[in-house]
Amino acid sequence: MKASEFLELVPERVRGKLPSVLRDFAFKHPYASLVKLYYGDDSLVHYEAWLQRRTGRVEIGLHFEGEPQANAAALGQLAPFALQVQEALGPSVEAEQWTARWTRVHETLPYEMLDEAFLEVVSGRLASFISVLEPLRRQHPVV
Numbered sequence: 001m002k003a004s005e006f007l008e009l010v011p012e013r014v015r016g017k018l019p020s021v022l023r024d025f026a027f028k029h030p031y032a033s034l035v036k037l038y039y040g041d042d043s044l045v046h047y048e049a050w051l052q053r054r055t056g057r058v059e060i061g062l063h064f065e066g067e068p069q070a071n072a073a074a075l076g077q078l079a080p081f082a083l084q085v086q087e088a089l090g091p092s093v094e095a096e097q098w099t100a101r102w103t104r105v106h107e108t109l110p111y112e113m114l115d116e117a118f119l120e121v122v123s124g125r126l127a128s129f130i131s132v133l134e135p136l137r138r139q140h141p142v143v
Contacts, residue, residue, distance in 0.1 A: 003051050006114040006122075007035040010049050013123035014130070022134055037126070039134070042066070045074065047133075049126050053111060060125045061106025062133050068101045073142045075103040081136050088132045105133060 011027040014037060028036045028043060033053070038046035044066040050059040064071035075095055078085065085105070086093055092107045109125070112118045 001114045003033060003053070003114060006119060007031075007033075007049065007051070009119055010035050010123050010126065011037060013119060014127045017124060017127035018130060022130055025130075036063075037130070047126055047130050049122050051111065051114075052108075056111045057108040058111050058122060059106055059108050060122065060129060061104050062129060063098075063106075064103045065101070070142070071101065071103040072097070074137075075105070077140055077142050078105060078133065078136060081140075085132060085136075089128060105129070 008029075011025075015023050015025070025037045025039050025047075026043070027038070028046075034048055034050040036043060036046040036048050045064050046062075048059065048061055048063050050061075052059065064074045075097070078095060082095060085095075089107070093105065094107065095105045096103065098104045107125070109121070112121075
């Protein structure tokens with residue numbers, strides 16, 4: 001399937017894998033290579049699936065793309081739970097200052113054929129990220 005078709009299917013697949021309390025996300029219609037899922041009105045903080053065909057990778061993650069200080073604070077909010085997050089999501093998950101402005105908690109997967117099987121992998125991992133990280137964000141908001 002085409003990347004746009006694949007990404008159009010991700011939000012509802014993710015929604016179906018989440019507990020009911022986390023199903024109320026909004027999403028930005030997929031761009032050519034990524035889809036963003038977010039809660040509330042702030043799409044600058046979002047969960048993302050990004051198809052990077054050129055590098056042969058797919059990134060799954062939580063992105064903070066607002067003001068640099070807020071992004072650093074949001075990433076810092078999760079720092080005390082780093083071990084818990086890695087135990088839940090696996091050792092390939094990294095939290096980092098991604099650019100001078102943005103931070104993220106993410107992993108990359110090998111880019112595979114965009115079919116039903118890979119759609120299940122991508123949507124399953126994105127749902128896992130949300131299931132682990134969103135309750136932490138809600139229980140420990142940035143002040």
